[in-house]
Amino acid sequence: MPTMTYRQAVTEAIAAEMRRDDAVVFFGEDVAKAGGVFKVTPGIYEEFGPVRVRDTPISEQAIVGTALGAAITGLRPVAELMFADFIPVAMDQIVNQVAKYRFMSGGQFTVPLTIRASQGAGGGFGTQHSQCAESWLMNFPGLKVVAPSSPADMYGLLRAAIRDDDPVIVLEHKSLYNLVGEVDLEAAPEELGQAAVARAGEDITLVATQQMLQRALATAEKLADEGIKPEVIDLRSLAPLDGATILRSVRKTSRLIIVEEAPRLGGWGANVAALVADEGLFYLDAPIKRVNMENALIAYSPALEDEIIPNAQRIEGAVRQLLS
Amino acid sequence: MPTMTYRQAVTEAIAAEMRRDDAVVFFGEDVAKAGGVFKVTPGIYEEFGPVRVRDTPISEQAIVGTALGAAITGLRPVAELMFADFIPVAMDQIVNQVAKYRFMSGGQFTVPLTIRASQGAGGGFGTQHSQCAESWLMNFPGLKVVAPSSPADMYGLLRAAIRDDDPVIVLEHKSLYNLVGEVDLEAAPEELGQAAVARAGEDITLVATQQMLQRALATAEKLADEGIKPEVIDLRSLAPLDGATILRSVRKTSRLIIVEEAPRLGGWGANVAALVADEGLFYLDAPIKRVNMENALIAYSPALEDEIIPNAQRIEGAVRQLLS
Amino acid sequence: MDRLDKESRTHALLAMVKIRLAEEEIQNLFMANLVRGTTHLAIGQEACSAGVALALSKGDTVTCSYRGHGHALALGMSLRSLMAEMMGKESGACKGRGGSMHMTDKSIGLLGANAIVGAQLPIALGAALTAQVRRTGAIAATFFGDGAANIGLCHESMNMASVWKLPVIFICENNLYGEYSHIRETTPIDDIADRAGAYAMPGVIVDGQDVEAVHAATVSAAERARNGQGPSLLELKTYRYGGHSRSDTAPYRKPGELAQWQERDPIDILAARMYSDGELDPEEFLEIKEAIAGEVFDAVEWAKAEPFPSPQSLEDYVYAAS
Amino acid sequence: MDRLDKESRTHALLAMVKIRLAEEEIQNLFMANLVRGTTHLAIGQEACSAGVALALSKGDTVTCSYRGHGHALALGMSLRSLMAEMMGKESGACKGRGGSMHMTDKSIGLLGANAIVGAQLPIALGAALTAQVRRTGAIAATFFGDGAANIGLCHESMNMASVWKLPVIFICENNLYGEYSHIRETTPIDDIADRAGAYAMPGVIVDGQDVEAVHAATVSAAERARNGQGPSLLELKTYRYGGHSRSDTAPYRKPGELAQWQERDPIDILAARMYSDGELDPEEFLEIKEAIAGEVFDAVEWAKAEPFPSPQSLEDYVYAAS
Ligand SMILES: Cc1ncc(C[n+]2csc(CCOP(=O)(O)OP(=O)(O)O)c2C)c(N)n1
Ligand SMILES: Cc1ncc(C[n+]2csc(CCOP(=O)(O)OP(=O)(O)O)c2C)c(N)n1
Ligand SMILES: [Mg+2]
Numbered sequence A, B: 001m002p003t004m005t006y007r008q009a010v011t012e013a014i015a016a017e018m019r020r021d022d023a024v025v026f027f028g029e030d031v032a033k034a035g036g037v038f039k040v041t042p043g044i045y046e047e048f049g050p051v052r053v054r055d056t057p058i059s060e061q062a063i064v065g066t067a068l069g070a071a072i073t074g075l076r077p078v079a080e081l082m083f084a085d086f087i088p089v090a091m092d093q094i095v096n097q098v099a100k101y102r103f104m105s106g107g108q109f110t111v112p113l114t115i116r117a118s119q120g121a122g123g124g125f126g127t128q129h130s131q132c133a134e135s136w137l138m139n140f141p142g143l144k145v146v147a148p149s150s151p152a153d154m155y156g157l158l159r160a161a162i163r164d165d166d167p168v169i170v171l172e173h174k175s176l177y178n179l180v181g182e183v184d185l186e187a188a189p190e191e192l193g194q195a196a197v198a199r200a201g202e203d204i205t206l207v208a209t210q211q212m213l214q215r216a217l218a219t220a221e222k223l224a225d226e227g228i229k230p231e232v233i234d235l236r237s238l239a240p241l242d243g244a245t246i247l248r249s250v251r252k253t254s255r256l257i258i259v260e261e262a263p264r265l266g267g268w269g270a271n272v273a274a275l276v277a278d279e280g281l282f283y284l285d286a287p288i289k290r291v292n293m294e295n296a297l298i299a300y301s302p303a304l305e306d307e308i309i310p311n312a313q314r315i316e317g318a319v320r321q322l323l324s
Numbered sequence C, D: 001m002d003r004l005d006k007e008s009r010t011h012a013l014l015a016m017v018k019i020r021l022a023e024e025e026i027q028n029l030f031m032a033n034l035v036r037g038t039t040h041l042a043i044g045q046e047a048c049s050a051g052v053a054l055a056l057s058k059g060d061t062v063t064c065s066y067r068g069h070g071h072a073l074a075l076g077m078s079l080r081s082l083m084a085e086m087m088g089k090e091s092g093a094c095k096g097r098g099g100s101m102h103m104t105d106k107s108i109g110l111l112g113a114n115a116i117v118g119a120q121l122p123i124a125l126g127a128a129l130t131a132q133v134r135r136t137g138a139i140a141a142t143f144f145g146d147g148a149a150n151i152g153l154c155h156e157s158m159n160m161a162s163v164w165k166l167p168v169i170f171i172c173e174n175n176l177y178g179e180y181s182h183i184r185e186t187t188p189i190d191d192i193a194d195r196a197g198a199y200a201m202p203g204v205i206v207d208g209q210d211v212e213a214v215h216a217a218t219v220s221a222a223e224r225a226r227n228g229q230g231p232s233l234l235e236l237k238t239y240r241y242g243g244h245s246r247s248d249t250a251p252y253r254k255p256g257e258l259a260q261w262q263e264r265d266p267i268d269i270l271a272a273r274m275y276s277d278g279e280l281d282p283e284e285f286l287e288i289k290e291a292i293a294g295e296v297f298d299a300v301e302w303a304k305a306e307p308f309p310s311p312q313s314l315e316d317y318v319y320a321a322s
């Protein structure tokens, strides 16, 4: 199996789907000739040419609206919004148009549309370029939202998103672009809407995504030396949310910690907690704890940014406290 | 104490603050000469004139951005966005600018800005004019969000929002405009961030807002005849969320149902549940239940709209089931 | 050059009368609470939709705003399908999910009416992109109001359509008002067509009360679009006879303004021309109107009797699998 | 008429040199990882900020984009405050919260640099509204790029400013590129100033390399704004010598393009004029540069030694009480 970065997995997934289906088109700001601001899509323009791969003006609303119009008339567009922080610029098109178009038409149209964006803190990009966007997009039936955490998942989930007949937002995490892993280029696409057990364990369940998943896994690794065995779940899909996988784990471990990069209030972690407090309440031996970004904003200063999102110590501390 | 509608309470609150402080200005689409699409602001233009009260072009982004610029330079603007469904059109300005401006400047500015909008289903306005917006705005530290449920609260909370030095989104519920209640025009403004016990009880806690609060209260009234005494909490503030009031109630009742007009995934109800599953887990004798909009979108057809948001039967059914 | 042949004129006349009579009936239904929420009529503006529709071909697409019943009927939506949708019935064009503000009919190329001002514009770009990528020769027309011309998305859409030379026709129905505000209070220029230069596209002012003028302007723009020369902006000067929506009595308009516009009624203008060209006589016209009134009556009665969607279908059409 | 007196010229020259030298140092700091994330330099564009700043008065305000160090320095931000902010130190202008993309200094009227393209425009409208309501006579200038001219908010802002006759100056620094895309690939017209007509405001093309021309154009626009005649659009034709940001080497630009623009370097142009008018000699100029280099060095060294914000202050400034 070839080994590649998370970044390359994006490129490979787009290229694979464009080869497979000539309805797939791809556009966004500086994605074509320059290969993307995060250098995520080099070579796509060269391989598929200017009709199917396009640079756009700086017009996020028009980008999404155009992608929607193309999706309902027979293409299968992949639109890039660059930093996920720019999603709000196109928010109406995403939540009032893309998510609702099929429904409002009484099923006359499907919306096979993929929107990609890059999210997350840790790079010193400041308040408006470091946010996680998953939780902003969960309250809109009609939309699917995924946040892949490994090269293999990126390849599998992005291809699944492109093939899906519903609109899917695929959130890439900036801090993972250089993460290396094995990717089976011939594998079937992943199924959307499924969480995965990233590390099996029995003492406590940690649920996380992306950068926080890495930190949760590192914590689990460290605790394993002491004989503590956390089970780490990679949520992968925010909408829909895979309750079954979470409940199965909590049933086994009786303890749940949710590790989330974004602010607690309004975050996806609350949804995981609420789900377990409903359907898995009697599995629990301890309160459901959430480790989140502080109730603040991402500051530019490294002294603050590195403190504001959950770090290894906070995760480890939460685990130890809940087990004590 | 005078009696007035929820609608009039909006007018009175704006007028009172404009009389009190000449820094308060008010603008939005058709809010001035025509008195607003929901006829919520008649007379304001006549009393305060064209410099302080303005109709705008159809430009939600510019409306919010202009209000922000005015707020950081000495005015205290009240901006209307009409249907809350249009909030996403101005989403970047709200969440990346308004909410973050003070922080990004290192405290150089305050943002005394109020944004009003009208939300909710039940009127046959269709998919893009019937949504509840509270939960879309909760994941953004820096923003405050309130959803008043009575004429008195509208008067008290809207005035508090206008006087507050932070940006506050005030969501009015369309279905409540004709609700009548007593309003003490001389009362001090309410404090932001506080839930209220709308009906005291001891058997089960119901948490709700606005239209659903009305339905929860009606359910409680009905069950009282059978000796079942629900405590009904009016959440009032979504951000911040008043955990203390909720925990105090659940400690007493040991049972919690959250009644929410909007979709479950990503809704504020998950935050209430998560809070209790953390800080109040051991008070609970039963799973935390949520009664929400179905996993669908608001349809135009009355046959669907009236089924999709929680109705009296669904609320009552949930209470009976949890108590059984 | 603008003159249409008798057959096309008759077609346009029928379309306009159908729109007029159907919308008058819709207002009644709204007052009778059979149409819920809100509804926006295009009475007075019929030449806009009829003229454009006549110039489009099969495969072309249209997007428009909540004021979309006229466009739907002009493009050929059946009265029954429209009336059922107005009443939220399962046999409506959108199975009752859409309602007045979301008249959508894929079978006639009507990709959707939109209740968010300006949101329909980029959707037309997308349809045009499909046509360009697939080389179908189709074009995409998008209708919007004078008020919508001030929303950001309008700017983004015109710019991007021009850069990509997409086969789009931007059609601004300037009826002088956005809700209750006169264009002079929200827009610093009188002619929206003047904005075309900002995007290097032709901007044409058209008499929106003259269906033949609308048709001719659309034909030129369509030709340009099909030739790969990119988008055009047409500004149709028109007027809505009624209020903005619901029970708005339009107290904000200048005295006499309505009467002045009614003197240039689009149906009357065409009928008068047909009379003088010997293509129609008043008696025939009366018959036409009565026949259409009958069709409208039939559609309304039929729709009233149709069933509502079943509550079991609540979650249908949210996702593709359903 | 465009000619400035010696004192003003000297002021402008000093400002431009300060911007140039400070930004060269910022690039070094970025490479040394003392400036994190990303940074956008305005080297080559110094006449734009210097010329405008010289035409503004106390009480006037400015908003700009992430490419804002030049505007900050031209308006009088101290080098220490700027360098400390660049490094995320507590003594930075924004207490380290903002960083390179958010240079903000209320004390000099700089209301903020914005990292969302175009988001700064309506904020200027708000400042102008305050001036209009309070009758302060102040004006608000807002800088944006050629790329930003295509975003919806730019359109909304220009339209609304014109309708309300707000005292705003829209200043487009057209440096030919938005990130890695040439304006020809994203915009169907060459001159952004041509869009002014869409909003019934004057649109003026200005040589953005000539600080005196920039100053003069700003003075006219400011006068108009203060007289209640509303906004203007100035398009400053300019060029950035460096890449868009970070380590971008700008492989996308045409060969020779950079060299051609460097021949019209804004600092050289002004210095040459001052030489020929006997207002400056090369030796003096060298001294000026050395003095400023010293200031920059001092500011950097000072900032390096300053403390970071304490983690205990993490939640400060999120809400007004804090
Ligand atoms: C984004 C958004 N803002 C505001 C509204 C409320 N609204 C509905 S129609 C309308 C006026 C539109 O005027 P115009 O574009 O001239 O179209 P007309 O109604 O005259 O056909 C407004 C402001 C909306 N639906 N969407
Ligand atoms: C809404 C939004 N879209 C995209 C970006 C990414 N981005 C940052 S700078 C830039 C180019 C802006 O070009 P221009 O307006 O010409 O300004 P310049 O950088 O040349 O000064 C882009 C696309 C952004 N920051 N915000
Ligand atoms: Mg109009």
Ligand SMILES: [Mg+2]
Pocket: D145, D146, D147, D173, D174, D175, D176, D177, D178, D179
């Ligand atoms: Mg540029």
